[in-house]
Amino acid sequence: MKPHCIMLAVLLAALPVGCSGANFGEQASRSKKPSTPTATADGDPLIPGANTVYIPLDGSKDLGTPAACAIQDTTIATCNKGVITGNKLGTTTVNGNTKVVVYDPANPPPGIDAGTAIGTNGLTTGETAIVNSLPGVEATEVGINFEDLEDQGDADYNDAVTCFQGNFKVDNTNVVSTSNQTVTAQIHSITGCQDTLRIDVTHLDGTMEPEQIIDAKTTTTITLKFKVGSKLDVYMRTNDKCVDPSHERNMHQGLSTIPDAKVQPNLCNVTGI
Ligand SMILES: [Ca+2]
Numbered sequence: 564m565k566p567h568c569i570m571l572a573v574l575l576a577a578l579p580v581g582c583s584g585a586n587f588g589e590q591a592s593r594s595k596k597p598s599t600p601t602a603t604a605d606g607d608p609l610i611p612g613a614n615t616v617y618i619p620l621d622g623s624k625d626l627g628t629p630a631a632c633a634i635q636d637t638t639i640a641t642c643n644k645g646v647i648t649g650n651k652l653g654t655t656t657v658n659g660n661t662k663v664v665v666y667d668p669a670n671p672p673p674g675i676d677a678g679t680a681i682g683t684n685g686l687t688t689g690e691t692a693i694v695n696s697l698p699g700v701e702a703t704e705v706g707i708n709f710e711d712l713e714d715q716g717d718a719d720y721n722d723a724v725t726c727f728q729g730n731f732k733v734d735n736t737n738v739v740s741t742s743n744q745t746v747t748a749q750i751h752s753i754t755g756c757q758d759t760l761r762i763d764v765t766h767l768d769g770t771m772e773p774e775q776i777i778d779a780k781t782t783t784t785i786t787l788k789f790k791v792g793s794k795l796d797v798y799m800r801t802n803d804k805c806v807d808p809s810h811e812r813n814m815h816q817g818l819s820t821i822p823d824a825k826v827q828p829n830l831c832n833v834t835g836i
């Protein structure tokens with residue numbers, strides 16, 4: 564029901580006599596405040612707010628089905644692969660109370676600075692430039708596989724494994740996030756040793772997420788929070804029954820001739836013994 568019809572219904576109930584809907588509707592329309600904000604094609608007002616995110620219309624990119632959009636904060640929506648269908652300007656409810664508003668970039672809504680507007684893939688133009696500058700291969704899944712015995716041991720590389728899905732670039736042993744995202748990493752361990760992982764996420768400005776030190780045998784999942792350009796570092800120690808526990812390995816040793824770890828784009832390998 565349109566707003567003026569709701570008003571009509573309320574007022575009709577309060578009036579002692581009936582009225583012509585058409586005539587009364589005109590009267591209600593005339594009394595409407597002129598400060599009504601610009602409306603989208605589907606009639607929802609474009610009012611910047613805590614629970615609204617804005618994405619400029621871009622007919623050339625898949626921005627994600629609305630259900631696939633993840634709200635990272637009040638200004639960024641990340642939509643993985645899909646389409647806000649038909650390049651339709653409008654508003655979609657996401658996560659219950661958060662709206663994604665698709666707007667015409669030539670006519671940004673009030674309060675939205677087109678210069679810092681969120682672009683395709685939910686990134687600002689500055690973030691897009693960062694992503695484009697990153698070396699390596701794009702990965703939607705990353706596996707970081709440690710071998711806990713020294714000198715490559717039995718080389719099964721399944722002793723302490725961290726696997727996660729998301730948007731990343733992998734350049735040799737470097738793993739860098741290409742979106743603002745929170746991912747759930749799976750932890751695997753097939754070994755007779757007791758391996759401990761230390762996991763750091765460092766953002767571009769040098770700040771870090773709280774370091775996580777976990778027992779690979781008993782931990783099944785952890786949460787990792789990334790911004791565009793955040794770098795992941797994973798280290799591993801094992802217990803004294805296997806190898807000197809003072810010897811900490813790190814994922815970047817994967818380039819050595821006897822690597823302690825393998826960093827694998829688009830592969831989560833937890834096979835073997
Ligand atoms: Ca092994």
Ligand SMILES: [Ca+2]
Binds near residue numbers: 719721755836
């Ligand atoms: Ca093993």
